[in-house]
Amino acid sequence: LCGGEALDLALAQQLLACGHELWNLYGPTETTIWSGALKIDEQILQQGSVPIGAPIANTQFYILDNQQRQVPMGVAGELCIGGAGLSEGYWKQPDVTAERFIANPLSPAEILYKTGDRVRYRENGTLDYLGRLDNQIKLRGFRIELGEIQTRLGQHPDIDQAVVIVSEGNNPQLLALCDTCRR
Numbered sequence: 750l751c752g753g754e755a756l757d758l759a760l761a762q763q764l765l766a767c768g769h770e771l772w773n774l775y776g777p778t779e780t781t782i783w784s785g786a787l788k789i790d791e792q793i794l795q796q797g798s799v800p801i802g803a804p805i806a807n808t809q810f811y812i813l814d815n816q817q818r819q820v821p822m823g824v825a826g827e828l829c830i831g832g833a834g835l836s837e838g839y840w841k842q843p844d845v846t847a848e849r850f851i852a853n854p855l856s857p858a859e860i861l862y863k864t865g866d867r868v869r870y871r872e873n874g875t876l877d878y879l880g881r882l883d884n885q886i887k888l889r890g891f892r893i894e895l896g897e898i899q900t901r902l903g904q905h906p907d908i909d910q911a912v913v914i915v916s917e918g919n920n921p922q923l924l925a926l927c928d929t930c931r932r
Contacts, residue, residue: 751773751774756789765794775878779836784808784832785802796871800875800876801876803875807832813827822870826867829863831853831859867879895915898911
């Protein structure tokens with residue numbers, strides 16, 4: 750059972766070769782961790798990437814554009830999730846809750862969680878994960894807002910501007926680059 754990060758094609762091939770079954774599980778904490786599941790086989794891997802599976806029972810997936818309209822198959826949009834596993838929001842953070850938990854445009858009495866994940870439907874109903882819509886990254890299982898780090902660094906008296914990136918390689922790390930210093 751793989752989850753927490755986008756499942757890399759090479760890793761999926763290795764795991765499938767040495768295990769009995771391989772499942773790609775998708776879902777943010779705000780939707781009780783697992784929202785979608787897909788059993789991976791060789792045929793799926795021949796498509797060149799590992800897709801996200803269909804929603805699990807009592808869960809709904811919607812791909813919406815920036816006007817909160819459903820997009821057609823093959824068109825990229827933001828994955829929004831509804832259903833029984835949805836949390837009530839962020840504890841003592843009403844502004845963030847209002848931004849991320851929205852009324853379902855197709856059924857306003859229901860609530861959806863805006864994941865911030867950019868996806869598109871494949872013809873077979875699975876989803877291609879295309880990346881984030883914001884500057885949020887995941888590093889060793891932790892969600893990190895790069896913009897928040899940049900803002901805090903910019904508050905230092907010796908720094909005018911900073912950019913934070915993630916290094917590539919086997920041991921990714923956060924790197925802060927100071928463009929202009931006040932000294």
